[in-house]
Structure formats: structure tokens, C-alpha cells
Amino acid sequence: xxxxxxxxxxxxxxxxxxxxxxxxxxxxxxxxxxxxxxxxxxxxxxxxxxxxxxxxxxxxxxxxxxxxxxxxxxxxxxxxxxxxxxxxxxxxxxxxxxxxxxxxxxxxxxxxxxxxxxxxxxxxxxxxxxxxxxxxxxxxxxxxxxxxxxxxxxxxxxxxxxxxxxxxxxxxxxxxxxxxxxxxxxxxxxxxxxxxxxxxxxxxxxxxxxxxxxxxxxxxxxxxxxxxxxxxxxxxxxxxxxxxxxxxxxxxxxxxxxx
Numbered sequence: 001x002x003x004x005x006x007x008x009x010x011x012x013x014x015x016x017x018x019x020x021x022x023x024x025x026x027x028x029x030x031x032x033x034x035x036x037x038x039x040x041x042x043x044x045x046x047x048x049x050x051x052x053x054x055x056x057x058x059x060x061x062x063x064x065x066x067x068x069x070x071x072x073x074x075x076x077x078x079x080x081x082x083x084x085x086x087x088x089x090x091x092x093x094x095x096x097x098x099x100x101x102x103x104x105x106x107x108x109x110x111x112x113x114x115x116x117x118x119x120x121x122x123x124x125x126x127x128x129x130x131x132x133x134x135x136x137x138x139x140x141x142x143x144x145x146x147x148x149x150x151x152x153x154x155x156x157x158x159x160x161x162x163x164x165x166x167x168x169x170x171x172x173x174x175x176x177x178x179x180x181x182x183x184x185x186x187x188x189x190x191x192x193x194x195x196x197x198x199x200x201x202x203x204x205x206x207x208x209x210x211x212x213x214x215x216x217x218x219x220x221x222x223x224x225x226x227x228x229x230x231x232x233x234x235x236x237x238x239x240x241x242x243x244x245x246x247x248x249x250x251x252x253x254x255x256x257x258x259x
Contacts (some may be wrong), residue, residue, distance in 0.1 A: 104201035105182075107188065110158055112137045112151075122183065124203050126173030141171050143178075157185055157197050161169065168204065179205045 098105040104121030108114055117130040125141055139147050166184045187197035
């Protein structure tokens, strides 16, 4: 049975790598100076040997450091800057895109503070601009009796628990009016860690009111249908009774009933 591979070795931090490269380069160049350079020169005073040794080490060590350490580090810094710039441009395009949507788009941090909102969300919440929402908790726009339930769902989302694709919530606008919204929340992942929640919010107040009216009509029909049926039966019975009485008195097209 093959043995499993052990855990990978951790890479050295940049300061440690610099120290290792510096020591290795110094030792290598010192060996070269003592075994190659000095034997080629005539005997020199000790101080001259020290000065020459330092000059040769400076000429050889610093280029080695640049090639082995500083140049790769500059390349990584350049790649990191380009990656950050690409991310910044991508975020700008994303914000430009969602700003024109009819549905509200939001982002919250782990504390429930709104960090991004588009114009449609500002309209739904009854404020003049998205900037009025940024920095405020989304719980401020909920009825008091709904805050605890929504807060529990928000914490479950931060834990990565599976939740319904969309939920319907009651929202209290800034002007005090109540609206109903459909929310589709998803966690925000950065480097594998959930750092907040983003989602789409749609105003479904008119649809909910339409469903209420339809339900009310159905309830009304169920209440009045038995009475309507009874009325029809009563009318039919009254008509038959009237025909019988008319026949008995000879006032109908039938002959009178003989005693």
C-alpha cells in the first residue's frame, strides 16, 4: 500500500529568504575571493586585503541579490498591482451595470451594514440616493417584530448554511410605508471566507396585493355560494307552487281540478 504524501513544506517568508540569500551569497563570494582572486595578486598589507575583499564582495554580492531576490520580488509586485487594477476595473463595471437595473442590488458586511446599494434599492427603501443607505444596517428597514427572524436568517447565511433561493420580506420604508419584497441573498466569498452577503431585492407589493384581492374574492364566493344555491331552489319551488295554485283556480291554461 502506497504511503500518503506528508504535508507540503511551508515557504519561507520574504525577510527570511533575503537573509538566506545574503548569507549564502556572502559565503560563496568570500570563498571565491580567498581561493581565486587573492592568489592571483602579489602579497598585500592586511588592510589592503580587507578593502579589496569588501570591494569584490560588494561587486559580486549585490548583483547576485538583485538577480536572485529583488528582481523576482519586483515582478511579483508588478503582477499584484496589475491584478488589483483589474479587480478595480471589474468592480467599476459591476457597479455601473447594477446601477441601471430595475431591481435593488445590495451588499452587506458581516455586521449587516450596507456597503453598496444601487438606485433601485434607494427607491424601494424610500430614500433619495444610494449614499443614504451605505453605512446603515438593513435591520433599520424592518418592522420590529420581524427583526429577530431576519437576523437569524442572516447569521445562517454567514455560516454557509443552505437557505431557500428567495424569501419574501416586509420592509418599512423611510416614509413609514410598508412594502413587500422578494430577496435572493448569496454569501460574498473572499479567499474562501464569507465576508458578507449580497443579493437582489424586488418589490412585489402589487403582486401580493393582487393575490390578496383574488383570495378575498374566492373567500367571498365560498361564503355566498350556499345562499345562492338556496335562493335558486326557493325560486324553483315558488314557481312550481304558483303553477299548481293557478291550475286549481282555473287561471292557467290547464283545466280546473275537480273536487
